[in-house]
Amino acid sequence: MTRIYSYTQPLDADIVDAFCLMQKGFTDQFVYYRKDRPTRFMGLGRCIALPTLDDAECELTGPAAEQPVFFSFNRFDAHNPAPADELFQSFPNLHFMLPEVVLIENERGAFLQVNSLGPVYAGRVERFARLALTAPHRTRRTVSYQLELDSRSAWEQAVGSGLDAIKSGRVEKVVLSRRLKLRADEPFSSKDLLVNLIDGTAHGTVLLYRYADVFFCGCTPELLVRKSGCELESMCLAGTCPASPDPAENERLAQGLLNDAKNRAEHDYVVRFIRDVLGRTCYAVDVPKEPTIMPLTRIQHLMTPARAKLLEGVDLWSMMGDLHPTPAVSGTPVGEAKMLIRQIEAYNRGFFAGACGYVDAAGDGEFSVALRTGVFDGEIGYVYAGCGIVDGSRAADEYDEIALKLKTVLSAFDGEAGAASSHAAQTSPQTATQTTGETNPQAASPADLQEIPQVAGQTAMQSAGQTDPQTTTAGKGEAR
Ligand SMILES: C=C(O[C@@H]1C=C(C(=O)O)C=C[C@H]1O)C(=O)O
Numbered sequence: 001m002t003r004i005y006s007y008t009q010p011l012d013a014d015i016v017d018a019f020c021l022m023q024k025g026f027t028d029q030f031v032y033y034r035k036d037r038p039t040r041f042m043g044l045g046r047c048i049a050l051p052t053l054d055d056a057e058c059e060l061t062g063p064a065a066e067q068p069v070f071f072s073f074n075r076f077d078a079h080n081p082a083p084a085d086e087l088f089q090s091f092p093n094l095h096f097m098l099p100e101v102v103l104i105e106n107e108r109g110a111f112l113q114v115n116s117l118g119p120v121y122a123g124r125v126e127r128f129a130r131l132a133l134t135a136p137h138r139t140r141r142t143v144s145y146q147l148e149l150d151s152r153s154a155w156e157q158a159v160g161s162g163l164d165a166i167k168s169g170r171v172e173k174v175v176l177s178r179r180l181k182l183r184a185d186e187p188f189s190s191k192d193l194l195v196n197l198i199d200g201t202a203h204g205t206v207l208l209y210r211y212a213d214v215f216f217c218g219c220t221p222e223l224l225v226r227k228s229g230c231e232l233e234s235m236c237l238a239g240t241c242p243a244s245p246d247p248a249e250n251e252r253l254a255q256g257l258l259n260d261a262k263n264r265a266e267h268d269y270v271v272r273f274i275r276d277v278l279g280r281t282c283y284a285v286d287v288p289k290e291p292t293i294m295p296l297t298r299i300q301h302l303m304t305p306a307r308a309k310l311l312e313g314v315d316l317w318s319m320m321g322d323l324h325p326t327p328a329v330s331g332t333p334v335g336e337a338k339m340l341i342r343q344i345e346a347y348n349r350g351f352f353a354g355a356c357g358y359v360d361a362a363g364d365g366e367f368s369v370a371l372r373t374g375v376f377d378g379e380i381g382y383v384y385a386g387c388g389i390v391d392g393s394r395a396a397d398e399y400d401e402i403a404l405k406l407k408t409v410l411s412a413f414d415g416e417a418g419a420a421s422s423h424a425a426q427t428s429p430q431t432a433t434q435t436t437g438e439t440n441p442q443a444a445s446p447a448d449l450q451e452i453p454q455v456a457g458q459t460a461m462q463s464a465g466q467t468d469p470q471t472t473t474a475g476k477g478e479a480r
Pocket of ligand 1: 175177222237238239240371372384405
């Protein structure tokens with residue numbers, strides 16, 4: 001039996017500002033921050049890591065009774081025997097991590113929680129509270145980086161292999177991804193990226209897991225599972241088209257997506273899978289027959305919400321294991337698609353498209369699918385995004401779709417509201433030439449889709465001698 005002492009008191013401070021001030025010096029940092037409503041946990045330090053919560057007993061003390069939360073970041077393919085990629089290698093394989101200090105915001109207010117393996121005395125909490133109260137209002141910073149575009153021909157080959165597997169009947173759908181490398185002149189700061197994701201235009205849930213110098217972060221729109229008592233929620237999210245700032249055009253695109261047979265087929269694999277899993281573990285399963293549109297800043301998705309009541313005795317951790325990965329991020333059938341991904345993708349996805357979230361001491365909590373994310377260490381980083389391949393998919397369209405999805409995680413570098421990634425620079429003339437060679441300038445797609453390829457064009461100019469002071473000044477400050 002592990003006895004945990006958890007002391008919570010109300011906090012009259014902005015939790016993000018407090019986190020920015022307090023985070024320095026903590027090896028472990030965890031964030032699960034829903035932007036649409038206050039379900040927000042920002043954890044610092046590690047009190048304990050447990051393989052299961054079965055033997056944990058928590059004693060709640062202090063003037064507020066908030067459950068301690070255990071963060072849980074799980075890889076896309078935890079059983080993959082291939083070694084994790086260099087940056088992901090550093091993260092420990094732990095199931096439930098309880099931070100020492102947690103800043104909480106929920107519908108009851110803001111709180112400061114201190115967790116310990118021995119009784120927590122009020123003076124210790126007071127010290128953290130006093131510090132939190134001195135936190136200045138955060139500022140956003142634009143972060144300069146250079147983006148190395150991946151090769152279009154490698155992508156075409158990958159999609160070709162996926163389509164072959166579909167034609168041969170091995171899979172019906174496979175979700176393939178792209179990984180792009182980033183470089184910066186100074187080390188990436190998790191605080192800057194976090195603040196830009198929280199205060200910027202990205203929709204969804206902001207995730208951060210930092211372990212020593214390496215951090216994984218992003219902002220995902222996809223809920224995997226949420227449990228509150230016996231109420232369970234999940235989400236079928238698959239099928240994508242661009243968004244437009246013009247409302248009439250946006251509506252036309254949305255109607256086109258709702259009526260597009262290929263996107264509907266991609267979506268239905270996910271609906272069938274989630275309905276089947278809930279059908280085995282839950283009752284009163286409610287999954288609407290028709291999807292709706294989830295509007296995001298740059299794209300829109302087909303979305304079908306799923307609700308059910310959990311059978312007594314089934315817990316959130318096992319639901320997470322049964323649901324993840326859904327065909328939205330792997331394919332159909334799931335096992336065969338995972339095998340195909342191991343064979344086709346040149347890297348191990350690590351936490352990208354993994355199940356990341358928290359479970360509280362009462363067994364409630366939620367996991368999101370870690371999409372629109374990247375991993376960073378010092379001056380290098382990798383960003384990831386994928387898309388579903390089904391019969392009839394075209395490599396060029398999927399490449400552009402991924403470019404749009406990548407813009408969400410790349411918005412973490414934008415210190416200004418609504419800024420595009422125009423400050424991204426590519427300094428290597430070789431890479432720039434290679435990339436522009438692989439980008440078809442004739443391709444008639446919406447300007448929006450072209451934005452990432454344009455970055456390469458810009459860079460080619462720069463490497464030919466034109467230096468834009470904006471691109472070379474790392475961290476041009478911008479007050480909110
Ligand atoms: C795989 C990603 O997104 C997933 C794939 C989608 C699609 O293929 O249409 C849509 C939403 C997500 O479930 C990603 O963003 O990296």
